[in-house]
Amino acid sequence: MATGIVISVAEKLYAVLHSEELREICSMFGYESELDDLKMTVFTIKSILLDTESKYQELTHGGRDYIERLKEAVYDVDDLLDEFNTMVQMAKSKKGGKLSKKVRRFFSRSNQFVVAYNMSHEIKNLRSKLDKIAKDCQQFGFSDVYVPLKRREETMSFASEDNIIGRETDKEAIVGMLIRDSECSNDVDFVTIVGIGGLGKTALAQLVYNDSRIEKAFDLSLWVCVSEDFVVEKIFQKMLGGKDGSKIEELQKEVRKLIQGKKFLLVLDDVWSESRDEWDSLKSFLNLGGTGSRVVVTSRSKKVARVAGDNLMYELKGLSEENSWNLFKRLAFEQGKEPMNSNDRFFDIGKEIVKKCVNVPLSIRVVGSMLYDQDETKWLSLKSANLMEIGQGDDCIMPILKCSYYHLSPALKSCFSYCALFPKDFFIEKVLLIRLWLAQGCLENPHDSRSEVDVGEEYFSILLHRCFFQDTRKDICGEIKFFKMHDLIHDLALEVAGKETIIFDSVKEKFDKRIRHFSFTGSGCHLLASFSTHLSEMKKWRTFLRVTDWMSVSLVKLDLTTICSHLRRLRVLYFDESISETLPDTVGNLLHLRYLDLSRNIRLKVLPNSITKLLNLLVLNLELTGIRELPYDMRKLVNLRHLCLRHCFYMTHMPPGLDTLTSLHMLTRFVAGDETSSQGKIGKLRDLRALVNLRDELTIKFSDKFNCDVAELEEVELLRMAPLKQLAVQFSAQGAAIHETLLAGLQPHCRLSTIAIEEYRGFKLPAWAESLTISLPHLVTIRLENFDCLAILPALSQLRHLKFLKLKGIANVEFVESDGGVVPSENQITFFPSLEKLQLCELPKLKGWWREERSRVMGDVGASSVVLPSFPCVRELVLRRCPNLKAFPSCPKLISVDLMDCHEALSVLENKTAVPNNPTTGLVLHLKNLTIDNVGALDCLFGESLGCIQQLSIEYFEGESLSNVAEKYARYISSVENMHLHNCANLKSLSGVVNHLTSLQSLTIMDCKNLELENNEQGVNLTLWKSLHLLSSLTLCRLPKLSNLPKGFQYLTSLEYLDIYSCENLEALPKWLNCLTSLQYLSIGCCDKMKSLPEAISHMPSLKTLNLFHAGEDLKKRCSKPDGEDWPKICHIPHISFEF
Structure with missing residues (x-):
């Protein structure tokens, strides 16, 4: 095994060796024969690498060393040829992009021996090295002819139901699918059970096959184990009981005779074929069966389900925690019963082991069987072991999973x-x-x-x-x-x-000279300790990747100069939020680099022009950086595919020559600058014309000094960019007429799915924007923001694919649509048939949805009946700062509401406008998430519907206490799982609230300047905090009256995440901190009065991460490694991050 990534390197290398450019250069110096020999050698090595995969585990130390030498040589050849090709590209870029006599001169003048001779000499040496390694393959049992893996053992139809636990619900679901009447044609129906290896797909199929209801429902039941051999002839043979030696015509006749006119059930177990032709040839015969015939297929591929037939797919999941434990204890404990004493060590260890098995029956069976009748030492050993290394032969987990990989x-x-x-x-x-x-x-x-x-x-x-x-x-x-x-x-x-790849997440990790692909998690502070001392082992790295999510924070600035000087073979350099204001010039030395990510480095303002030497660069990500401009010579990056400039708000213009980068597939932002005074030093809007391959998203930003050139605008032709999915147009300070002209000239292709227009000052929209149902019928998302002059919006309700609509800052709009209240006629589309998310923000004049509410007479319904359609699919609604809103369509499927400064709008959310004969109970029946600034409005708005609320956010609350509200809605807020209190300036206490939040899992309190979490004068009962027995996450931010954590917090035994930030008067963490027995993550930031850490922190074995940032000098000194007074208290924590 462990040859995964290098196989692609060998494949790519083989393709490079066949390039015409490489052959032309080699022919200049008479090395064509060397090149041909190298091709043959690489082809042989590809086959050897494929052959080694299935044999890796059984190899001797010498065999594994052989594979490592082989991989090393492949990487070296790839690096050499990549460098060679890069030099060819450099020569071409200097000589007009052609290989000619000029290129010969480039290689043959002063640097003839330095470049040409040395390069070809190295190729010859590497070929000799590869030849020697390749010839040794048979010594270790390898072959240069790929041999398929041995087949999985045949499965049978019988299974003892007593041995299968936790699949009753799944069995009932499958049986129901099989015996219910088909609503389809007379063709056979397929039910495919899909899931990863080890879940028990075969066992489930066996349970279904042997169910008594199946026996009664079908005339004939057949079981065929297919595995890799999806050959119709072999399937027929197994359907006929293993009959061998017959010709295909004879088999067809016998199968026809067997199933024709009969209602049969056929199980095809362990199917891998995704070929529609193979399936069609089988299905043509299976359709000879009687009406109601069914085929059950088990597979690890969802595509098999689609190809076999889209009738029914059942995705099998893991066992429940309860059933996982039941299966484990049946196998691991005597008589299948857990110890009588719940404090028994085996019970606790077993629970941990089962958790590692992640609810997969195969894992549980292997581990449980091995632990039966074993002592505690064995149990502890398996608890800490790698699950993949447990078991042998057929009783091992890994071979089952590897089957999917081998295919x-x-x-x-x-x-x-x-x-x-x-x-x-x-x-x-x-x-x-x-x-x-x-x-x-x-x-x-x-x-x-x-x-x-x-x-x-x-x-x-x-x-x-x-x-x-x-x-x-x-x-x-x-x-x-x-x-x-x-x-x-x-x-x-x-x-x-294998050893080529490592996730470096601890100071205890060790570097291995075989590493090629390196990633690290978290802040990276743990990396600094090992970085400078292991540069020699790092020189062959191909990937340097920081793995983060958008919520993570970087607390370390790594030395890019060192990286660029020593890691010269990098293909990927991902350094989000980890560098300062500049990038070193030496980045231009990374000639192999394909991917450079500098995103979220907001202080990065300038890129060195040396970056344009990276001729192999395919991806450059500058998202959320402070970049002002791109290097002048960006046109040299002819291989660039993705240039991400999303949220680069400080850019003033584009560099010239972007129209030459015709390979660009992504250009997220184009800033049209002041072309008149630039004298050709900046890019022009017409440069977009050549970038017809742009896809995904494009934002066009017009700078303040952009001068509208109608002729240039006509050259842009966004209509030609068919692959483009999202377009945003951002205007600046030009006048209304210019804005109208610019927008008229930017009509996109009709396949566009997202349109956003911002800062528009026109009094009207161009024709294409006024008739979106015709010009852009496939729109899914619309954002219109900050329109100063527009008073009438385009018709939107008939866009059949629209799912998201945001209207913000449109100052003069009083109504969203000019007419309404009409029941759709037969040829009309339903009112907003697909809209799921609606946001109306900062619309000061908005009064309602329709300008006039007309009525329609329907049968006996009186002419005075006002018929207003409702939003049939809206699930999320945001209404912020719309003070005059007094009428609004109902939203019967709403699950999330965000209301801010819309007090007049509260009453309109009651269901007073439902269509007659179609009663609903209002928009809040299914409400799960609520954000509101007026807690007093809860009663008139929601009443008893609050019982479903799971997430509650209260912002800018003006009252002194939530106690009265909590008491009134006690039985409703008990369902809240996530609560967020933000900027509640007068809020003084949470007493009377905490005891009702019995389901709370996450609590965030921010910017509540008068809040006291513990007030001894009030005699607050400490045990009130026991009500938060499910709380796992707690964030406290900018709470100036927090000097100590409340003593009641010691009862938060489920707390896993604690983040305290900018609580300026917090003096210390409590002595009882170790009472938080589940705490895994602790972050303390900007708490200047904290001088030390308590002794209790040394007794917290569950604590995995400690972040201390922007702390005072005293704490910095005490926590310094290795002599700080507090260092012994925290040295056991795996991940420690500091920034002082």
Whole structure:
């Protein structure tokens, strides 16, 4: 194993060796034969690497060392040829982009021996080295011919129901699908059970197959174990009881005779084929069965379900915690019963072990069986062991999971292996991952009109459908943004990536000379201790990645000069929020670099021009930086695919020549500057014309001094950018006429899904913007913000795909639509048929949705009946600073409300406008989330509907106490799980509130300047805090009256996360801090009066992370390693971050 990523390197290397440019250069110096020999050697090595995967675990030390030498040589050749090709590109860029006699002169004049001879000589030496290693392959049992893996053992239809726990609900669901009457055609229906390896898909199918109801419902039941051999002939043979030797025609006749006219059930177990042709050839015969016939398929691929038939797919999940424990205790304890004494050590250790098994039955069975009749030492050993290393042979977890990996193509194996750089339970950004794959050469070059990004999307989709990825999060347009890997799948990624990949998350981690791909988590402070002393081991790194989410904070500034000087082979350098105002010139030395991420470095204002030497650069991310301008020579980065300038608010113009970067697929921001006074030193708006491949998003920002040139505007032609999905136009201080002209000339392609217009001063919209249902019928998102003059908005309610609408700062609008109150006719679209999120903010004149509410006579309904449509799908509503709003459509499916300074609007949210004969109970029946500034309005607005509230945010509350509110709504707020109190200046106490928050899991209190969490004079009962027995997260920020943590906090035994920030009078953490037995994360910032840490912190074994930042000198001195007085108290904590 452990050859995952290098396989793609070998694949790419083989392709590079076939390039015409490389052959032309080699022919100049007579090294064509060396190049041909190297091709053959690399081809042989590709096959050897593939062959080693299945044999890696059984290898001797010498065999594994051989593989490492082989990989090392492949990387060295790749680095050499990449450097060689980069020099060719440099020569081409200087000589007009052509290989010619000038290029020969470039290589042959003063540096003939330095460049040409040395380079070709190195190729010859490396080829000899590769040849020697390749010839040694048979010594270790490897072959240069790839041999497929042995098949999984055949499954059978019988299973003892007593041995299967926790699948009763799943069985009932599948049986229900099989025996219910089909609403489809007479074709056979398919039910596919999908899930990762080890979940028990086969066992579930066996339970279903042997159910008595199935026997009664079907005339015939058949079981076929398919595995890798999806061959119709073999499937027929197994359907006929294993009949062998017959020709396919004879088999077809017998199968026809067996099933024709009969209602049958066929189970196809462990199917891998995703070929529609193979499935169609089988289905044509299965459709001969009687009406109601069913086929159950078990597979690890969701694509199998789609190809087999889109009828029904059942995604199998892990066991519940209760059933996981029941299965474990049946296997691990005598007579299947847990110890009578709940304090028994085996009970506690067992619970921890089961938690590691992440509810996967196979893991639990393997571990439970091994622990039966073992002593405590063995139990403790397995508790701390890697789950993937437990068991042997068929009783091991890893081989089952590896089956999915072995079925991937070499490129997909590399892509999956690279995922090992992300920690467990981490939401990975899909776009980021695809760009990293691109940078490492994991994506095959498309041979059609598709781009590399399209290939990356395809690879992601395959891995998702084969259950390598899960828990996807989508944006409003339905695009997947984030995903996770199951813990066992993550273990598989670590296994196949081997020593090449490391997640450095502790000061105890050690560097390995075999590391090629390096990531670190958290703040990075733990990295500094090891960084300077291991530079020699780091020189061959290809990835340097800081893994963060948007909520994390960087507390360390790493030395980029050192990195650029020593890590010369980097392909990926990801340094978000970790550098100061400048980037060193030496960044231009990273000739292999494909991906450079400097996002969230808000102090970074200038990029050195040396960055334009990075001719291989594919991705440059400058999101949320302070960049004022891009280097003048950006046009040299001819390979650039993605230039992310999202939220770069300080940019004044673009550099000239961007129209030459025709490979650009993403340019998130284009700033149109003052072209008249620039004398050709800045880019022009017409440069966008050449960038027809732009996709995803584009923001066009007009600077204050931009002068409108109608001729130039006509050249832009956004209508030609069909792949573009999102367009934002941001205006500046020009007059109304200029704004109207500019917007008229920026009509996008009709396939656009998102449009945003900001700071528009025109009195009217251009024709294309006034008729969005015609010009942009596929819109999913609309944002219109800060319109000073516009009084009439375009018609929006008939946009059938619109899901998100935001109107903000439109000063003169009194009504959203000019007419309304009309029941749709038969040929009209439903009122906002897809709208899910609606935000109306800072609309001072807004009175209602419709200018006039007309009525329609329907049958016997009187003419005076006002018929107002409601929002059928709106789930999230934001109304902020709309003081004159007095009428509003009802929202019967609302689950989230945010109200701010809309006191007059409260009454309109009652359901007084429902359509006759279609009664609803108002917008709050399903309400889960509520943000409000007027707590007193809770009664008139929501009444007893508060019983469903899970998240409650109270902002700018003007009362002195919440006690009265809490008492009144005690039985309703008991359901609140997340509570946020912000800027409640007069709030003095939480007494009378805490005891009602029995479901609370997260509490955030910010900017409440008069709040006292503990007031001894009031004699507050300390045990009140016991009510928060589920609280796991607590944030206290800017609370000037907080001098000590309340003594009642010691009862918060479920608390895992505690963040205290800018509480200027907090003097110390309490002596009882270790009573917080579940605390894992503790962060203290900007609490200047805190001088030391309590002794109790040394007795907190569960504490994993300690962040201390912007603390005083006394605390800094006491916590300094190794002589600080408080250092012994905290040295046991794995992750410690400081910034003083």
